[in-house]
Amino acid sequence: MKSLRVQWIIAIFGLGLAGVIAELSWTKVRVSIPEMGKKQIEPSLGQGVLLGILGGFRTVVADGAWIRSYVLWERRDRAGCEALMRTSCLLDPRARFFWENTGFVVGYDMAHWEIRKRGGYAKVSAEIQDDLFKKYAQQGIRVMEEGVKYTGGNVGILISAGQLSELKLKDFSLAASYYKRASESKNAPWFVHFMCARALWESGQMKPAYDWYRDVWQKKLSKEDDHAPDDLEHLRFMEEQLHLAILQRIPRQPWEKNN
């Protein structure tokens, strides 16, 4: 009887020890499962994502949630649509598609839905409309920022965030900061350098825009096979606008067209 009691004590101690080891293991494993976050999961519970949270079929459940969100998008159900779209983002946080499109829907569409809900464009004053566009654009940008974090700085999401800042917030400095981050990434598309310079230019920082663009062209773009002639053309336009002296300009390239 005494031996049995000792064995039970050993069993309970063993269970506790196993629990401690499991806790240590979880702290190591945790970083590899970005889709697992209590805070992020809470708003999504009740959206039929239990299977996805439990284990397998995460991408399939994420796709299902995305399709369901389209139905709510058509009904212009703001809360439901956003919850389902965020569920898809949560279940597959490494996918650009979900973050980018959720950001688009929140940033571009939802303000229109709210204006219509409040009586339409004729009834809602221009200031309120502007506030709404800005409010939702900021929310959309927040979604994209989260996406950038989870995808390890996806260039596509950065460019989309920049466009949203530019078109809806009219914040060219913010847009330029996103384009700059995209431009610094390894697989930056060819057009993003110009987008960044243009946004800086539009924000009123004309000289810094030129200096930055010139630096990128000289260090990176001019070394490409075609020497990026379009970018040089944009730089020449900036030099003209800034009334730079000949010696301050980029030296004339042998392959450059005569104007």
Place this chain on the structure above:
Amino acid sequence: MRISWMTRLTFLEAIRQRFFAFLILLSAALVLSSVSFRFLDFGHGELKFVCDFGFGGMFLFGSVLAVVMSAQLFFAEMDNRTALTLLAKPVSRTEFLVGKFIGVWLVLGVFIFTLSTLLGIILWARCQELTAAALEVGKAPPELSITGLFSYTGMQWARLGVVAAMILMVASLARTFLFTVIVGSMLVVAGQLQWLAQETLLKPGDLNLFSKLLLTVSTYIIPNLQQFNIGDALTLDHGSVAEGAVTLSLFSGACYIVVFIFIGSLIFRQREI
């Protein structure tokens, strides 16, 4: 010796079951069909989608198999009274339980490694096609680690081992097959969601003392089955897995298996058959 004899008996009995054949065929069909379902996919990488289908099959059908088969093989001996004959021989109850467990675990191993091999072949073939296509347009080829896939398979096998040990522990206490399956399934779900309790304890906020105590106890009693679930990271993004994470989670699984079998044998030794 007696354990290996019990193991052999259990393994042969289990592998001949239609239920096992049905589940392995169903899971294999799921893995094979994943490539044809990829048109339903939105933003994920194609390999991720295929992987997820395979991992989903392993998780879902593996769990069903572990729960039902462990309980069924245990209660078959009880209901047919063969356990009485066996235990009348110089076979201890602990040996009986350990033999049952190893037999079931080996069958689960056959299940999981068969599926994993199939998934590995599909992923490898598709990866070759995608790599060729990516190189043609100058894009970066997709990443795939077959070693990572097999590490994940090992982790899943450990997870199923924990589940089987847990079910045998419940079975040694329970009187009916149905009760064991229901309680066992609930424990599997609780185990998959246990990490939520762990996360809550990290930031307790406004929890009262009773809730804290309940959560603390539950995190020690219920095994965290989510710790074996890093298939995506191991197979498609091998660099993102922390060093020693796989070894530690396998060790944690082994600890739970030993403890559950030990508790099961303690209960079973006191049980009247």
